[in-house]
Amino acid sequence: MASAETAIRPTRAENFSEWYLEVIKAADLAESSTVRGCMVIKPWGYALWEHVQRVLDGMFKATGHVNAYFPLFIPLSLLEKEAAHVEGFAKECAVVTHHRLEARDGKLVPVGELEEPLVVRPTSETIIGESFARWVQSYRDLPLLINQWANVVRWEMRTRMFLRTAEFLWQEGHTAHATEQEAIDETMQMLGIYARFAEEWMALPVVQGEKTASERFPGAVRTYCIEAMMQDRKALQAGTSHFLGQNFARASGIQFQDEKGALTHAWTTSWGLSTRMIGAMIMTHGDDDGMVCPPRLAPQQVVIIPVIQKPEVREQVLAWCAELKRELEAQSYAGAPVRVHLDARDVQGAKKSWEWIKKGAPIRLEVGPKDIEKGAVFMGRRDRKPREKQSVPRGELVAGVGALLQEIQDALLRRARAVRAEHTRPIDTKDEFYAYFTPPATVRPNDPTPIHGGFALAHFSGDPAVEARIKEDLGVTVRCIPLEPGEPGTCPFTGQPSPKRVVWAKSY
Amino acid sequence: MASAETAIRPTRAENFSEWYLEVIKAADLAESSTVRGCMVIKPWGYALWEHVQRVLDGMFKATGHVNAYFPLFIPLSLLEKEAAHVEGFAKECAVVTHHRLEARDGKLVPVGELEEPLVVRPTSETIIGESFARWVQSYRDLPLLINQWANVVRWEMRTRMFLRTAEFLWQEGHTAHATEQEAIDETMQMLGIYARFAEEWMALPVVQGEKTASERFPGAVRTYCIEAMMQDRKALQAGTSHFLGQNFARASGIQFQDEKGALTHAWTTSWGLSTRMIGAMIMTHGDDDGMVCPPRLAPQQVVIIPVIQKPEVREQVLAWCAELKRELEAQSYAGAPVRVHLDARDVQGAKKSWEWIKKGAPIRLEVGPKDIEKGAVFMGRRDRKPREKQSVPRGELVAGVGALLQEIQDALLRRARAVRAEHTRPIDTKDEFYAYFTPPATVRPNDPTPIHGGFALAHFSGDPAVEARIKEDLGVTVRCIPLEPGEPGTCPFTGQPSPKRVVWAKSY
Ligand SMILES: [Zn+2]
Numbered sequence A, B: 001m002a003s004a005e006t007a008i009r010p011t012r013a014e015n016f017s018e019w020y021l022e023v024i025k026a027a028d029l030a031e032s033s034t035v036r037g038c039m040v041i042k043p044w045g046y047a048l049w050e051h052v053q054r055v056l057d058g059m060f061k062a063t064g065h066v067n068a069y070f071p072l073f074i075p076l077s078l079l080e081k082e083a084a085h086v087e088g089f090a091k092e093c094a095v096v097t098h099h100r101l102e103a104r105d106g107k108l109v110p111v112g113e114l115e116e117p118l119v120v121r122p123t124s125e126t127i128i129g130e131s132f133a134r135w136v137q138s139y140r141d142l143p144l145l146i147n148q149w150a151n152v153v154r155w156e157m158r159t160r161m162f163l164r165t166a167e168f169l170w171q172e173g174h175t176a177h178a179t180e181q182e183a184i185d186e187t188m189q190m191l192g193i194y195a196r197f198a199e200e201w202m203a204l205p206v207v208q209g210e211k212t213a214s215e216r217f218p219g220a221v222r223t224y225c226i227e228a229m230m231q232d233r234k235a236l237q238a239g240t241s242h243f244l245g246q247n248f249a250r251a252s253g254i255q256f257q258d259e260k261g262a263l264t265h266a267w268t269t270s271w272g273l274s275t276r277m278i279g280a281m282i283m284t285h286g287d288d289d290g291m292v293c294p295p296r297l298a299p300q301q302v303v304i305i306p307v308i309q310k311p312e313v314r315e316q317v318l319a320w321c322a323e324l325k326r327e328l329e330a331q332s333y334a335g336a337p338v339r340v341h342l343d344a345r346d347v348q349g350a351k352k353s354w355e356w357i358k359k360g361a362p363i364r365l366e367v368g369p370k371d372i373e374k375g376a377v378f379m380g381r382r383d384r385k386p387r388e389k390q391s392v393p394r395g396e397l398v399a400g401v402g403a404l405l406q407e408i409q410d411a412l413l414r415r416a417r418a419v420r421a422e423h424t425r426p427i428d429t430k431d432e433f434y435a436y437f438t439p440p441a442t443v444r445p446n447d448p449t450p451i452h453g454g455f456a457l458a459h460f461s462g463d464p465a466v467e468a469r470i471k472e473d474l475g476v477t478v479r480c481i482p483l484e485p486g487e488p489g490t491c492p493f494t495g496q497p498s499p500k501r502v503v504w505a506k507s508y
């Protein structure tokens, strides 16, 4: 590979959405399947998800939640119970109608029609509500703090790997409380956990905020989210937390006797985070050489690449590397032993090195006979240029590996924050707003839309018609009303008073 | 509760299958849902599964396997590819035929018919084979060692919680190899891992063996399994490992260039273990007072129960218990910190104690002001009678908790082995065989069938017609042909020579 070239073509600037698919391919994260809209999550991509699961699961348990598992199928009659909810999901439901296959004229056909069709869960409020109604009798049974790790299906027409697929993996928390305040506190607590996870573990700076009515979860009273900026300056919703009021409790009959003996409906919440997060990591940290894994979630944090030119040194080099691996694994980082991979395949060193760059391993260590003589390794960091490598004494490397991984983690977060800061702009007039989000002209008519815009912090009086108009004109929506305090002002679209600036952006 | 009574009614002897359901209820492990044949796995049951997952996943990774995730849906055309396979599963497939719901006359109806119906995966050989065909090109790509944690659906007509449900959770391993021998070695390695997991972690003694043709996995060349004896003397298949030969590789087109450049089909395996294991734990270790969790997989290994008669001592007792909890958690057992729960609910001590007996917590510690004065706790072990409790000095308990948990684990395995030994019998004549499996008369005509039979070790010449006849007459089948070496002999049913004794039993 010539030094001016990058490993991924097109580059981000050339065609961001093509670049995204090429990174997924080059890093071996996932692939499309023959099943319309469904993806196969390959081992390197799934391992990222396993670390997301491990860390989040720990955070949920530390705040008193327990896991359970509810049916994949939801009878139509259950789904129908909450009107806004069913309306929100009806258009994208996979429906099971038969329970048997029979060969007819050499072809399999569905037979055994079900009396009541079953929907493959798009989310589980209704099916879980049905259990909660049985589990909750008295105030003593509350709060009920449940989480589920599961697959869900939403029949999207336009799909995109990790970001929008017919089936995806996620966790969905569902809780019931005796008072409105407790349910609101839970909603905000979980939003805070998502924000902390995003920043501390994914190196993903996020804005915490509330959705406007038009972007609210179907059936919720209030929807909160964390929003992140991708490198193409679009927003990505990275986790949502819903205060459901008593809507679902009424629909499902979740009632309890309070301390005075009166029967009242519980207050519920739900909150979810999905495999979409892997898409967020790619589009936040990835560069023109491929994936960049945040060290805390990287499936392998250190990869040792033996560089063996002559077969006679092979054994000695491999033995030295194996010992180095053991020493590094004895170190710990972010509460777990350092994850080290020794790539002993009989493949050229430079080729292996590029593979690990594309996969985004945080630290690469090249080890040849000369390095061994010096008692050193040749180290490359994924947050720096591929050729920016340095010799590091073995002992220094081993002792400092945890600190080094955190240094890379910090660098990724700093970089992502800088990108976001650079492309976040307070805007006070409608003209400026429209100009900000209008794509610059392309050189050739078939070129992809150049990267433009970002987060506009503009006042908004809250009129849904204005939102709808801007969405139609520019494809821009209110991503959230930030939780952070802000100053009141004037809405540039209506001239009406606005309590604070909101975040406007194009989004995934 | 009077001392002669037990917590679960009916008892095992009175009605084993009713007892089973009552234990699930009393231990709060699971419940039926309104979705036909589907269950809700409640937190205590799901936590057992989480520990099964954690330990097995570690064993899989230690043998070089990685996790991935494949689509929930299988297009009919893919499922059809392996003839025996589709025939085996066609009768129990949930089929998705529509992708939208529409309100008509105030009722939701499925619309948007799919061009090709999709089957909800009953197992994933065909959908994974489709990916493997892309991933495998050269002998260098082999072996491919993949595992998936997933839900699967088999539309069973008669369901039973944990043992046979329309949807269940499992892991399914799928591997591809360059040679027949490597694939066979993998098949046997995974069978061995299941056997080791069952014995060391679940305290479940198992027979490893091969299935006869009639019980083989649809499409497999050979199916191996581990079989355990439940307390009603029926067999339960607790994990299967299949050598698939080149059948699925041919069906899916998994081909590779070998070292000489010739194109050949890979050899594949698959192996699975499911939430059925929780049913096995209940029926192996449970007693007339409820669930008995094997300590290594118990969600909580030690439960501290403050016994507070007077409110004024509450704070002091709780503080002492909290400190005890911290000390116990600093101990480790089976490679992890001891899992300790402090049950601080404002509920009578005896009531709490019975709840934890029914849930099967291995060690209960009752702590009142007098125990604190003595610097001791009042300890109950779940492998002993509920009232067989003893005072143990605090320091001794803390230092010895790991050893004590292993003592209980060993006791459970020993007990299960003794039950199996007592009800395993070599049988050499057809009459004795029929007598062994014929239910004794019931006292009243409506009484449940008394527990009888067990494992019959009888010779078998291998004639499928004999198997079919015995299944029809007695509901007894060959559970497996044990791997352990045996002596040749004569089949009592045909008079033909038999290579070795096989295990016959009624089964779940
Ligand atoms: Zn948002």
Ligand SMILES: [Zn+2]
Pocket (backbone or CB within 6 Å): B211, B224, B225, B226, B227, B237, B479, B480
């Ligand atoms: Zn078996």
